[in-house]
Structures are given as C-alpha cells and as structure tokens.
Amino acid sequence: MSRKWSQWGMMVPVALVEREHDVQLLRNLLTATFKGHGKIGLVSGAVASGKTELLRSFADLCTDEGALLLNATATRTDRTVPFAVLRQLLDCLPAPAEPLAELFASGVASDVSRTAAAMLLDLSEQAPLVVVVDDVHHADEPSMDCVMRLVNRLRSSRILLVLAESSGDWSVHPAFRIELVRQTQFHRVRLAPLTADGVSEMCSQHLGQDVARHAQEAHRMTGGNRLLVRALIEDHAESGELPGRADCSSLGESFRQAVLTCLRRSGPDELEAARGLAVLDATGSTHRIAEFLGRGPDALRRPLQSLQTLGIIEDGRFRHRLTRAAVYDDLAPQMLAELHTRAAQLLSDCGGSVTDVADHLVAAKHVSADWAIAVLQRAAEESLAADDEEPAIRYIEFALSVCTGERQRALLRMLLVQIKWRSDPEGAVRHLTPLFEAQREGHLDVEQTAYLLRVLMWHGRIQEATELIKHLSCLRPSANEAPSAVLTGVHNLLRHAYPQFIPHGSGGSNHFFDNATTPPGQQAQASAVLSSVLAETAGADERCIRVAEQILQSSQLNDEMVESVCWALQTLIYAEQPVLAERWCDALLAEADTRGVVTWQAALSGLRAEIALREGDLVQAERYAVKALTMIGVGGWGVGVGATLGTLLQAVTARGDFESARRYLREAVPAAMFQTRYGLMYLRARGHYYLATDRLQAALADFSYCGELMTLWQLDSPTFVPWRTDAAQVLLRLGDHEQARALTKEQMTHIGSRASRTYGASLRVLAGTASHRGRLSLLKESVEILQASGDRLTLTQALFDLSCAHEGMGEFGKAQMISRRAGRLAKEGGMRRKQDPALACPEEPVMLHPGQTESWSRPVEETASAADVLTLSERRVAALASLGYTNREISSKLHITVSTVEQHLTKVFRKLRVKRRTDLPVELEFHVASPAC
Missing domain, CATH: 3.40.50.300 (P-loop containing nucleotide triphosphate hydrolases)
Incomplete structure (x- = not known):
C-alpha cells in the first residue's frame, strides 16, 4: 500500500x-x-x-x-x-x-x-x-x-x-x-478499470461491509474509475450518503472535483465534448454534438471514446446524473446561456422536439429571438397534452418574462391560468386581475372572455364577472357561428349555476333544440340539458338523459371537455339516474386517476360523493367528499365548495357524527357562494344539521331560504333540492301538520314521475301527517318506490317508520321483521339510529334524523343470499311478503292468483329453510328491480 x-x-x-x-x-x-x-x-x-x-x-x-x-x-x-x-x-x-x-x-x-x-x-x-x-x-x-x-x-x-x-x-x-x-x-x-468486485473491495477497506454491498451501484456510477471511486468514499465519510446509491441526491465536493480533474487532465477536447454532452444531454447524438461544437463527427469520435474509457460516459450518455451535474455546474453563467441558446437554435433548425428546444430556451434564461415565444407556447401545449403540467408552467412563465407584446402576453397568461387550473385552481387567482385588465383593453376574444368569466365566477369575483357578463350580453351573433355558440354556452351556464347574474331582459327561454341541423357544441349541449333538468317543472325527461349519455359517450376527458362531462354527470344525477351516473363517473374517475390531473380527480370525486349520498352509501360519500376537498383545498373549490362541502356535511350528519359536522361548518366559504346554485346544496346540508341537533327554527330558515332562491332563479326542481319536504319535516317536529302536508303535496305536484325516489321520499314525509291506517298505506308505497330507486338512506328511514306504523297497529311480528331489515341497511350504510318523535312510535328508533344517542342495538341475523336459490318471481313475492303485505295484496300487485302467491311462498320457505314471514332474509330488496311490477 x-x-x-x-x-x-x-x-x-x-x-x-x-x-x-x-x-x-x-x-x-x-x-x-x-x-x-x-x-x-x-x-x-x-x-x-x-x-x-x-x-x-x-x-x-x-x-x-x-x-x-x-x-x-x-x-x-x-x-x-x-x-x-x-x-x-x-x-x-x-x-x-x-x-x-x-x-x-x-x-x-x-x-x-x-x-x-x-x-x-x-x-x-x-x-x-x-x-x-x-x-x-x-x-x-x-x-x-x-x-x-x-x-x-x-x-x-x-x-x-x-x-x-x-x-x-x-x-x-x-x-x-x-x-x-x-x-x-x-x-x-x-x-484496466476496477471491476465491480474491485470497487467492493475498495469500499469495504474504507467504509466497511455494510457500505460495500452497494458497490454494484458505485461501479455503474464510475465505470471502475479509481479516482471517482475514491471520491465517492471521501464524500461518504463526510456526508454519510452511500456511494452510487440511486437515492443519493447531493453532489459531493470530492466527486465533483474528481470528475473535473479527469476531464482537465484528459485534455481540452475531452472537456469540450463533455460540456457539449452536458448541455445537450438526452438530445445529443454524436453527429449533433459535433455540429453543436462546430466539429466533424470523426474529430469528435476520439474524445468521446476517451470519455468512455474514463468511466464518465457510457453509450454516448453520462453514466450518472451527478456526473453530468458536475460538468454542467462548472460552466460559467454566460457560457451556459450561450451554449443553451446555440443548442435551442440547432435543435430548432434540425427538427428536434419542440419541448427539447423549449428546455434549452428556459435554461438560457434570456432569449431575444422572435421565434422563441411561439416555440415555448407549442411546447407548453404539447406538455399539457401529455398531462405534464410542471414543464408547461415553466415554459409559459418564462415566455411571459421575455414577451413584450401586450396581446401576446394576455394569450400566454390565459394559457397559464388554464394549465394551473389542472392542479392548483387557487394558484391561478393572481393572474385574474391582469387578464381582466387585458380584456378591458381588447386583447381577449369572445371565447377567451367567456373562459375568464367562468373562472371569475368560480372564485367569487362578482364585480369583475358582472362587468364581463354585461359586455358579453351586448354582443350579437354574427355570420361566424363560433361566438354565437360561445354566448349560448355562457347563457346556459348562468342559468344553471349563476342564475342571479342573468342580465335583465335576456329572458330564461331555451332555444337549445330549435335548430337540429346546426347543433351547438357539446359544451353548450351539456350546459343546456343541465339547465333543463334544474328548471322549474321541467323535469328530467328522457331527452335530457339521452343527450347527457351521448355527451359522455362522445367526449374525451380533456381540458376543453371536462366541464361538459361534469355537467352531463350532474344531469344524470338530478334526473335520478344514480346507477347510470355511478358507472360513468367511476370510469371517468379511473381515467383521471391514471392521468394524474388533480382538478379532474377532485371534481369527479365530488360528483361521486354526491352519487353515493343519493344512493345512501354514507361511508363512500364521506370518503369521496374528503378526497375531493383535500386534493385542491377549500380555496381551490371556489364557490363550488358549497356542493362538495354540502355533500360531506350531509353525510356525516346522517351518520350522527356531529363533531365532524361542526368542524366542517367552521370552514370559511366564499360569501358569493350563496348567490350560486352551489350555495343551495350547502344551505340544505346545514339545515339538516340544525334539524338533527334540534335547532328547528334555524333549520326552517335555511330550507325556506333555499325555496325562495330556487323559486326566484327558476331552479325549483325537487330532484335537485327537495326544500319543501325538508321544511315539512321541520314543521312536523314543530307540530304544524297542516302546513307540512300542504308543502309535501305541493312538492309532489312538481315531480314528473311517481316512480321517482323524490316521490317516494315525499310519500314518507306525507305519511307523517296521516292517521295510523293512512300512514301504513303511504309508507308501504314509499318503501316500494325507494326500494326500486336504490336510495338506501331514505329506504332505511322509511322502513323504520313502517315498522313503527305496524307496531302502532298492534302488528308486532311485522314490526319486528321490518325493523330487522332496516337495521341491516343502517349497519351497512354506516348510519346511526335515533327516535323521531314526529313520525315514530314511542319505543322504536327511526332514521329520519340521526340522533343524539345510540338507542337501538338489536343484533342483526346473518342469512344466506336469496338470489342464489330463488327465482325472480319467488323473490318478488318474498320481498312484498317481508314488507307485511297479505297474500291477497301481493296477488293484486303482481297480477297473479292468490293460489300462485301461496305456492311461491311455500317454495320460498322451503328453499330458505324458514317457517314464517318474519324469518325472511333482510337483503331481499336488493334483488327485486320493482316489487310492484
């Protein structure tokens, strides 16, 4: 030695x-x-x-x-x-x-x-x-x-x-x-250079066996160059980072100096070639590096071979990113700028990737070429198409720093807002004021102005948005159809999301379907069908559902269409098509998760939470809502936070988790939210919290205010917010049965279909105003409808009410059977139980308003699935029998003879090994599409 x-x-x-x-x-x-x-x-x-x-x-x-x-x-x-x-x-x-x-x-x-x-x-x-x-x-x-x-x-x-x-x-x-x-x-x-075993021996001599086991990585990093290996050993002695590890993040001083020493001792040709390769990096071939350095390929071959022998490069690339960093960081700033500018020009001239050209322009830190701005913009758009927002933001921000033309700057800033919106909507806010000023100065066209309006409204910038609305409302369609389609889309957006801001005199009529030969774009279509579903007395007709499905089938998930996709999903949700909406939402959410676009994930998760809530799956509703709010924050949701936060608040309230509900109510929300459709959902959720915690007057105030706004805005659709039955439930608690009945009847006249889940829920509330015999009939009908609609939360509430009604009639066996069924549903949905004095019998808990105490804890029997052993006809008969219907009533409903009913029940009892109706399994309702068929 x-x-x-x-x-x-x-x-x-x-x-x-x-x-x-x-x-x-x-x-x-x-x-x-x-x-x-x-x-x-x-x-x-x-x-x-x-x-x-x-x-x-x-x-x-x-x-x-x-x-x-x-x-x-x-x-x-x-x-x-x-x-x-x-x-x-x-x-x-x-x-x-x-x-x-x-x-x-x-x-x-x-x-x-x-x-x-x-x-x-x-x-x-x-x-x-x-x-x-x-x-x-x-x-x-x-x-x-x-x-x-x-x-x-x-x-x-x-x-x-x-x-x-x-x-x-x-x-x-x-x-x-x-x-x-x-x-x-x-x-x-x-x-010869050191082998991997030789590197291991050197490491073990100086660092011990624990570090020597990582010698393979050190050998790949150095190519067996003794000086580089020794430098790694010295750096480890100082920093403790293991030599050559893939997670080694810092460039040690010894290793940096060793790399530079190897290059300088090799000669100026090797140093020049290494610098050229460090600047060009992955874009550098032998021919391109030679052209970049102003030399012939043959003249460059020997220096590159020397670098390979040194262990600096392998197959024309640096062996390790830290090796490249040592060479790159040694370049003076002025030289670096000159080299990157030359590299950008070279790649541009020889048809290189636009993103590679843009990377060199950004690295140069200053460019004066006219073509640079266009290249940076194209590179940003290309990165955006690949769902890679970080470089796209870098390109546009650099372009803004060197661009001097006002109109060009406005276009770049608009693109920057669109990019930031994908991952950080709140971060886009600081660009809105400059864009608003650019619009005032005439630097934005109609489409860009419409986009700016949507962003301003979303973030509650009401004053600026109102000015843009006034500007757009003064425009008249020209021969060019594009502005007309844009204006139609803006009008429909205001109708379903911000109706308070529709200009006076523009009217509320919808001419969406007037001209079938020249249909508007999908964005305008999606906005129009959502407006139709939400409009007063418009109902969720088949045409809107069909158009919403067509939009979902034909739309690609991208920045231009994600808004239309969400509106189409909302159309299905408020048209009471939760199963269809769930299938589409899950598919779209899976794609958004795969592509990693944060705002898409958050928006679709918020809609998925709303679907889960309408299906009565409170655990899923809470999970998706929390995910949606966490991904972009309450500030990123803008006024739209009312929908997602409202869903979350309603879910935890229904579960009886009032501590979480109080925490969510303390979240600061934009004041402008209450001037939008999203505020209605928040008001309703807050009203249900007040109702569940016995603050009845506060609950009635929220529900009534919902009604006033929905009536004023012509969004009075019970399938969206059933404010009348919400208020009726409060009135029942206050003892005003007459007013509760009037409101419920009024709501039922607004519902287009008697098979609607909202109609079934209205029947349940109406039953609270009826006598014992009338209550029983209404609750049975309510359960049938809710069972077919898939709303497990309201179905559970109705089953508990039906159990209490049977108990009030002295039919204790039926009451126990139905109560057991309701308890199973409550357990699966994560619900807590509470007695409601307005609708329930004195001893039996219900689910109308989750309560202050856990008062029902009857064990739930586990039964084998009936779907595997019963025919469809047998399941229909069994489901109705489990709800307390007599054989004659079942015969009438299913249009079969009493004898057939008896035969079916005999087979059901034998197959399920039960002796009486009270022993029928609790999950029968999940296997009957419509018991009343």
Whole structure:
C-alpha cells in the first residue's frame, strides 16, 4: 500500500486493488534488469486509472531492492520547455552533474542528449538503474531524444525504463512511439478499470461491509474509475450518503472535483465534448454534438471514446446524473446561456422536439429571438397534452418574462391560468386581475372572455364577472357561428349555476333544440340539458338523459371537455339516474386517476360523493367528499365548495357524527357562494344539521331560504333540492301538520314521475301527517318506490317508520321483521339510529334524523343470499311478503292468483329453510328491480 496526499486536503490511503498482476509484471522486468538484460515497460491506462499509484508502489520496491531510482513527471507545460523531464531525472542523482550543467547552458540539444545517455549508462555499471517517467505523453522532445538514445543501448545494460502514458494520448510523439514499440525488450502493461468486485473491495477497506454491498451501484456510477471511486468514499465519510446509491441526491465536493480533474487532465477536447454532452444531454447524438461544437463527427469520435474509457460516459450518455451535474455546474453563467441558446437554435433548425428546444430556451434564461415565444407556447401545449403540467408552467412563465407584446402576453397568461387550473385552481387567482385588465383593453376574444368569466365566477369575483357578463350580453351573433355558440354556452351556464347574474331582459327561454341541423357544441349541449333538468317543472325527461349519455359517450376527458362531462354527470344525477351516473363517473374517475390531473380527480370525486349520498352509501360519500376537498383545498373549490362541502356535511350528519359536522361548518366559504346554485346544496346540508341537533327554527330558515332562491332563479326542481319536504319535516317536529302536508303535496305536484325516489321520499314525509291506517298505506308505497330507486338512506328511514306504523297497529311480528331489515341497511350504510318523535312510535328508533344517542342495538341475523336459490318471481313475492303485505295484496300487485302467491311462498320457505314471514332474509330488496311490477 502507498499513500497519496489528496488534492482535497485529506490523507487517503490507497490500496492497489486488482493490481497484483501488473505489479508482478514490473517485478519480473526488474529481476531481468538485475541480471543485465535491460527492459522497457510502458504502463498504459486512462486518466485516473491508477498509473501514478502503481509507479510509486513500484518505486518503493526498486529502492528496497537496491536499485538506483530516477523519476520524473511530465506536465502539459513541459512540452515547450527543453530538457524539462531530463532535468527532473538528473536531479535525482546522488551527486550533481557538473558537465551536464555546462551543456544545458550551451543549449546544444544533441550534445546534451548524448552526454546524458552516456552518463546514465555508466551509472548502471555501478548499480541497476531504474528510470521512471510518468505522463510521458507530455514530455518535451529533447528529453525524449535522450530517452530514445537509452532505448537503443539498454539491451545488455542494467537499465529498466518504465514509462507511463495516458491511453491514446501519445500522438504528440508518434516517431518515438513507433521506435519504442518495435524494441524486442519492450513490454506493455495495460491498466484496466476496477471491476465491480474491485470497487467492493475498495469500499469495504474504507467504509466497511455494510457500505460495500452497494458497490454494484458505485461501479455503474464510475465505470471502475479509481479516482471517482475514491471520491465517492471521501464524500461518504463526510456526508454519510452511500456511494452510487440511486437515492443519493447531493453532489459531493470530492466527486465533483474528481470528475473535473479527469476531464482537465484528459485534455481540452475531452472537456469540450463533455460540456457539449452536458448541455445537450438526452438530445445529443454524436453527429449533433459535433455540429453543436462546430466539429466533424470523426474529430469528435476520439474524445468521446476517451470519455468512455474514463468511466464518465457510457453509450454516448453520462453514466450518472451527478456526473453530468458536475460538468454542467462548472460552466460559467454566460457560457451556459450561450451554449443553451446555440443548442435551442440547432435543435430548432434540425427538427428536434419542440419541448427539447423549449428546455434549452428556459435554461438560457434570456432569449431575444422572435421565434422563441411561439416555440415555448407549442411546447407548453404539447406538455399539457401529455398531462405534464410542471414543464408547461415553466415554459409559459418564462415566455411571459421575455414577451413584450401586450396581446401576446394576455394569450400566454390565459394559457397559464388554464394549465394551473389542472392542479392548483387557487394558484391561478393572481393572474385574474391582469387578464381582466387585458380584456378591458381588447386583447381577449369572445371565447377567451367567456373562459375568464367562468373562472371569475368560480372564485367569487362578482364585480369583475358582472362587468364581463354585461359586455358579453351586448354582443350579437354574427355570420361566424363560433361566438354565437360561445354566448349560448355562457347563457346556459348562468342559468344553471349563476342564475342571479342573468342580465335583465335576456329572458330564461331555451332555444337549445330549435335548430337540429346546426347543433351547438357539446359544451353548450351539456350546459343546456343541465339547465333543463334544474328548471322549474321541467323535469328530467328522457331527452335530457339521452343527450347527457351521448355527451359522455362522445367526449374525451380533456381540458376543453371536462366541464361538459361534469355537467352531463350532474344531469344524470338530478334526473335520478344514480346507477347510470355511478358507472360513468367511476370510469371517468379511473381515467383521471391514471392521468394524474388533480382538478379532474377532485371534481369527479365530488360528483361521486354526491352519487353515493343519493344512493345512501354514507361511508363512500364521506370518503369521496374528503378526497375531493383535500386534493385542491377549500380555496381551490371556489364557490363550488358549497356542493362538495354540502355533500360531506350531509353525510356525516346522517351518520350522527356531529363533531365532524361542526368542524366542517367552521370552514370559511366564499360569501358569493350563496348567490350560486352551489350555495343551495350547502344551505340544505346545514339545515339538516340544525334539524338533527334540534335547532328547528334555524333549520326552517335555511330550507325556506333555499325555496325562495330556487323559486326566484327558476331552479325549483325537487330532484335537485327537495326544500319543501325538508321544511315539512321541520314543521312536523314543530307540530304544524297542516302546513307540512300542504308543502309535501305541493312538492309532489312538481315531480314528473311517481316512480321517482323524490316521490317516494315525499310519500314518507306525507305519511307523517296521516292517521295510523293512512300512514301504513303511504309508507308501504314509499318503501316500494325507494326500494326500486336504490336510495338506501331514505329506504332505511322509511322502513323504520313502517315498522313503527305496524307496531302502532298492534302488528308486532311485522314490526319486528321490518325493523330487522332496516337495521341491516343502517349497519351497512354506516348510519346511526335515533327516535323521531314526529313520525315514530314511542319505543322504536327511526332514521329520519340521526340522533343524539345510540338507542337501538338489536343484533342483526346473518342469512344466506336469496338470489342464489330463488327465482325472480319467488323473490318478488318474498320481498312484498317481508314488507307485511297479505297474500291477497301481493296477488293484486303482481297480477297473479292468490293460489300462485301461496305456492311461491311455500317454495320460498322451503328453499330458505324458514317457517314464517318474519324469518325472511333482510337483503331481499336488493334483488327485486320493482316489487310492484
């Protein structure tokens, strides 16, 4: 082992790992020299391959063996200094060489070479002489002439000449190389880089076995370059990061210096090639790097081969990102800017990727070329198409920093808002004021103004949005149909989301379907069908459902269509098609998750929460709503937070989790939210919380205010917000049965279909105003409708009410059977139970308003699924029987004879192994599409 003083200030012990064969070869040459057979050894290897370490170790061996050692190290500057290397060799002599000093002064090179060679031959007679010249490729020619005189005369002498060269770098002395290689006493020692085992051995010697197991990564990072491996070891000693690990994030100072040392010692060509490769990075081929550097491909081939031998690159790429970082970070800022600008121009001229060109423009930090802005914009759009927002934002922000044209700046800022909207809607807010000013100055067209309006409304910027609405309402359709479609879309948007801001005199009529030959775009279609579903008395007709499905089938999930997709889903939701809406929403949400667009995920999760709530799945509703709010934050939701926060509030309230409900109510919401459709959903949810916590007057106020706004805005659709039955439930609690009945009857006249879940829920509330016998009939009808609609929450509430009604009639067996069924549903939906004094019997809990205490804990029996053993007809009969219907009533409903009913029930009892109706399984309702068919 030898020791070398590190240029980085620490004494690094250097073990000659994997050099046993090379040392033995030099030892054999030394042995032959002692016997009078002069030898020549040429140690050849890449920069930092361990040549110097090997020579020093061998020099110690020579001294120990009694040989006279003369050594010298040539440098790049020695090439132009006559006899620079020879002087170093002679300075090692034990006595000064007076004759040579006079010859050096005379300046006659041939005389000096001849005299020096003769003197060295004479010295070898006294003792074996070992002459070592490191980095001989840098030696001056006069010194090399003296060396060659020795070469020609040392065959029978006791002189061993050991020269060390950098591989492929002796082109400065071609004649000497030819003469040297042809000598019979010549031997080459080729130094190979460390193998993975060698790197492991070095690491284990200095860092221990725990770190040595990561030597494979260190070998891939360094290519076995000893200097680079040693630098990794030094950096680990300082930072504790394991050498070569993929998760190693910092660039150690030792490793950085080692990379630069290898390059500078290799020569200017290698350094220039490495810099070109560092700038071009993945876009650099051999031909492109050569063109970038202004050189021919053939001239670049040797420097690239040298970099490969060094372990810096592999297959034309840097072996490791930290290696590239060492080269890249060493470039001065001005040079870096010039190189990146040149690279951008080169890639643009040769048809390179637009994003690669943009990356170089951004890295240059300043550009003045006119074409740069257009390239940056195209690159942003291309990145956006690949769902990669981060570089898209970087391109546009840089383009804004160098763009001077006001209209161009407005277009870039509009694009930046659209990009930021995908992941950080709240972060786009700071760009709205400059865009609004640009619109005032006429830099935005109609479509861009409409988009700005939607963003301003979403964030509750009412004053600015009102000005834009006024501006757009003054426009008149021209021969160009595009502005007309845009204006139609804006009008429909205002109708279903912001009806309070529809300009006076524009009217509320919808001409969406007037011209079938020239249908508007999908955005206008989606907005129009949603408006139709929400409009007063419009109902959820088949036409709106069909159009919504067509939109979902034909739309791609992208920035232009995501809004239309959400509106189409809302159309299905408020048209009471939850199963259809769920299927589409799950598919779209899966795509949004795969593509990773945050705002799409949040918007679709919010809709999925609303679907789950309408299906009575409170656990899923809460999960999706929390996900939606977490992904972009309450601020990112703008006024739309009313819908998602309202869904979440209603779900946790129904579960009886009032602590969470109070926490969500403390969330700050925009004041402008209450001037939008989204505020209606929040008001309703807050009203149900007040109702569940016995703050009846506050609940009635919220429900009544909902009604006032919905009537004023002509959005009075009970399938959207059934405010009348909500208020009726409060009135029942207050004892005003007459007003509750009137409101419920009024709501039922607004519902288009008697099979609607809203109609079934209205029947349940209406039952609370009826006598015992009338209540029983209404609740049975309500349960049938709700069972078919899939609303498990309201169905559970209706079943508990029906159980209480049977108990009030003294039918305790039926009451127990239905109560057990309701309890199973409540458990599955994550609901808590509470007695409602307005509708329930004194002893039995119901689900109308989740209560203050957990008052019902009857165990639920687990039964095998009936779907596997019963026919459809048998399940229909069994489902009605489980609800307390008599055989004659079942016969009438299903249009079959009483005898057939009895036969079906006999088979049901036998197949399910039960003896009476009260033992029928609780899940029957899930397998009957419509018991009343």
